[in-house]
Amino acid sequence: MANTATLPPAPASAPGDERIGRRSPIQKFLGRPEVGALVGAVVLFIFFASVSQTFTQPNALATILYGSSTIGIMAVGVSLLMIGGEFDLSTGVAVISSALTASLFSWNFSLNAWVGVVLALVVSLGIGFINGWILVKTKLPSFIVTLATFLMLTGLNLALTRLIGGSVSSPSISKLDGFDSAHAVFASSISIGGVEVKITVFFWIILVAIASWVLLRTKVGNWIFAVGGDANAARAVGVPVTKTKIGLFMAVGFCGWILGMHNLFAFDAVQSGEGVGNEFLYIIAAVIGGCLLTGGYGSAVGGAIGAFIFGMANKGIVYAQWNPDWFKFFLGLMLLLATIVNLIVKRRAELK
Amino acid sequence: MNAKQIDQQTLLRDEKDPLTHTPVHLLSLEAVGKHYGNIIALRDVTMAVDNGRVTCVLGDNGAGKSTLIKIIAGLHQHDAGVLKIMGQERKFNSPRDALDAGIATVYQDLAVVPLMPIWRNFFLGSELTTGFGPFKSMDVQKMKDITLKELAEMGIDLRDVEQPIGQLSGGERQCVAIARAVYFGAKVLILDEPTAALGVKQSGVVLRYILQARDRGLGVIFITHNPHHAFPVGDRFLLLKRGKSIGYYDKKDITLDELTAQMAGGAELAELAHELEQLGGHTEALKEVQAEVAGVTEVTDVADTSDASRENSPRHA
Numbered sequence: 001m002a003n004t005a006t007l008p009p010a011p012a013s014a015p016g017d018e019r020i021g022r023r024s025p026i027q028k029f030l031g032r033p034e035v036g037a038l039v040g041a042v043v044l045f046i047f048f049a050s051v052s053q054t055f056t057q058p059n060a061l062a063t064i065l066y067g068s069s070t071i072g073i074m075a076v077g078v079s080l081l082m083i084g085g086e087f088d089l090s091t092g093v094a095v096i097s098s099a100l101t102a103s104l105f106s107w108n109f110s111l112n113a114w115v116g117v118v119l120a121l122v123v124s125l126g127i128g129f130i131n132g133w134i135l136v137k138t139k140l141p142s143f144i145v146t147l148a149t150f151l152m153l154t155g156l157n158l159a160l161t162r163l164i165g166g167s168v169s170s171p172s173i174s175k176l177d178g179f180d181s182a183h184a185v186f187a188s189s190i191s192i193g194g195v196e197v198k199i200t201v202f203f204w205i206i207l208v209a210i211a212s213w214v215l216l217r218t219k220v221g222n223w224i225f226a227v228g229g230d231a232n233a234a235r236a237v238g239v240p241v242t243k244t245k246i247g248l249f250m251a252v253g254f255c256g257w258i259l260g261m262h263n264l265f266a267f268d269a270v271q272s273g274e275g276v277g278n279e280f281l282y283i284i285a286a287v288i289g290g291c292l293l294t295g296g297y298g299s300a301v302g303g304a305i306g307a308f309i310f311g312m313a314n315k316g317i318v319y320a321q322w323n324p325d326w327f328k329f330f331l332g333l334m335l336l337l338a339t340i341v342n343l344i345v346k347r348r349a350e351l352k
Numbered sequence: 353m354n355a356k357q358i359d360q361q362t363l364l365r366d367e368k369d370p371l372t373h374t375p376v377h378l379l380s381l382e383a384v385g386k387h388y389g390n391i392i393a394l395r396d397v398t399m400a401v402d403n404g405r406v407t408c409v410l411g412d413n414g415a416g417k418s419t420l421i422k423i424i425a426g427l428h429q430h431d432a433g434v435l436k437i438m439g440q441e442r443k444f445n446s447p448r449d450a451l452d453a454g455i456a457t458v459y460q461d462l463a464v465v466p467l468m469p470i471w472r473n474f475f476l477g478s479e480l481t482t483g484f485g486p487f488k489s490m491d492v493q494k495m496k497d498i499t500l501k502e503l504a505e506m507g508i509d510l511r512d513v514e515q516p517i518g519q520l521s522g523g524e525r526q527c528v529a530i531a532r533a534v535y536f537g538a539k540v541l542i543l544d545e546p547t548a549a550l551g552v553k554q555s556g557v558v559l560r561y562i563l564q565a566r567d568r569g570l571g572v573i574f575i576t577h578n579p580h581h582a583f584p585v586g587d588r589f590l591l592l593k594r595g596k597s598i599g600y601y602d603k604k605d606i607t608l609d610e611l612t613a614q615m616a617g618g619a620e621l622a623e624l625a626h627e628l629e630q631l632g633g634h635t636e637a638l639k640e641v642q643a644e645v646a647g648v649t650e651v652t653d654v655a656d657t658s659d660a661s662r663e664n665s666p667r668h669a
Contacts, residue, residue, distance in 0.1 A: 213489070219479035219481060219488075222479055222490065225465065225467075225468050225472065226465050226468065226472075226476050226477075229467045229468055230464075232463075233463040233465050234463075237451075237476050237478075238447055297467050
């Protein structure tokens with residue numbers, strides 16, 4: 001070891017080569033995060049299609065897609081956030097906060113409904129920013145930070161609605177200027193071959209497409225995987241970890257705004273106590289779709305498939321004329337199976 | 353057995369200050385110190401890094417090696433002394449700053465994200481993009497090709513850069529990290545204990561990469577606690593102990609034995625000998641340690657005198 005000449009010469013090729021070998025396209029496909037969910041979705045679809053004749057009717061499919069989209073729009077943001085290594089318990093009530101902001105503000109000052117819509121966007125992004133900012137400043141786990149936000153927003157929703165509108169439900173805003181155009185943008189239906197498809201389905205598809213592109217084809221996507229996989233490593237190679245995390249919380253806020261506006265303009269009022277518990281549906285959709293709770297792994301398409309599974313199970317039980325009491329049991333079972341599949345995938349990726 | 357300390361000024365090589373065209377070090381630290389609250393983590397450390405030279409930083413656990421590289425890598429800021437890049441005084445506020453100045457660090461944990469594909473890790477934080485404005489996307493194919501080519505040049509022939517980097521062996525991951533730093537035009541490469549978790553053969557491979565990086569003209573800072581790894585590849589040796597420099601030597605002025613002796617420290621060995629004596633029944637082991645103590649004391653005596661002369665020199669007054 002006294003001089004450099006004794007060092008072993010370079011091997012012509014790395015020893016890892018013959019040990020790893022080539023992966024076939026099928027193996028590659030099986031390595032994708034959303035595979036477990038996709039298989040589950042196909043099995044579930046075939047199952048419900050065989051037990052219920054109405055399930056495969058175009059109208060029923062449109063209803064299932066609508067149900068899926070109300071979960072799926074949020075699942076897009078929540079999936080990205082989970083890949084980025086955090087999760088958000090305040091999403092369910094933040095959706096309602098957004099809707100209440102729009103309706104109460106424009107109603108109280110008798111303004112154009114669109115003023116409320118824009119303010120709601122600011123508030124939604126603001127909630128996301130505050131969640132993210134507190135998280136990166138205090139380094140507390142996102143569970144604690146967003147649980148606190150969840151409780152505070154729940155209280156604010158109830159208290160401010162009663163204070164301003166005088167009731168547990170926000171006052172009707174259907175008479176305001178701009179209501180009809182906002183209704184057309186956020187809550188209309190589009191006819192495709194005689195089937196009325198809710199506009200949220202298209203929002204959902206567009207959001208999934210954008211999120212997938214960002215995740216797989218932009219450097220921001222690379223950063224999202226990195227901050228979730230190993231935030232210290234990411235910071236060490238120059239990734240702006242703080243900005244990425246705050247940005248992810250704000251993206252969740254943006255999704256919440258779209259869904260909040262839909263909830264508001266689909267009718268003309270919002271119940272201030274709604275939304276509690278929905279945050280788990282979004283997280284469940286993301287987890288079924290292959291996003292790891294610990295971060296660094298997952299896909300936007302997976303979250304969408306997770307939401308679709310949710311929509312199918314939810315409506316399928318009705319179409320099959322079963323007792324809907326069973327729904328939560330199936331949902332729980334699916335969550336468990338999906339998580340086990342994900343765990344196996346992760347172990348394989350780390351140990352192989 | 354004359355372990356002679358080196359003077360910062362005598363080490364000037366071919367580098368020129370871009371403005372004044374006078375010779376300067378690629379990177380130099382002068383009397384740099386750092387404290388966390390009332391804990392002094394590093395005090396009065398002076399060292400230099402030049403193109404095509406390997407500067408080894410040796411020290412035991414808690415000697416201040418990590419603090420030193422964190423200062424150079426921009427994770428922490430020094431609060432005493434001067435850090436110069438090409439003769440210009442700098443203070444890095446973030447790892448990004450240090451990277452932009454050409455300082456790349458390969459960390460002990462390698463700063464790779466195990467679940468991400470190799471090519472994503474390779475370009476993490478410095479992604480290649482095409483297009484403009486909101487439609488800027490990554491040039492995936494080009495990034496994959498470059499990753500494959502750069503790794504092949506380092507002697508790692510991978511068929512699939514899509515596999516998660518967690519699947520590679522420790523030495524290969526080390527190599528990816530080094531190749532990444534070299535590709536992104538690092539002028540100074542900091543290697544934080546690259547051989548600590550590796551076996552004998554893998555360590556040899558990594559040491560070869562260090563020489564390869566040196567031969568490409570990079571200034572290398574090699575952090576280790578193993579003098580047997582440091583001595584064959586190093587040109588200069590900075591020894592740290594309890595946050596202080598206990599010696600800074602040129603290769604021609606020190607032998608491997610002296611380096612080892614300085615690292616081990618006579619006092620610790622004497623204590624070990626004493627403990628063995630107390631236990632009794634380990635006569636052979638005791639004799640060995642005592643012989644070692646005798647050797648070490650001789651060497652450190654010489655070093656201590658030069659240490660004292662260094663502190664008396666006007667540069668450190």
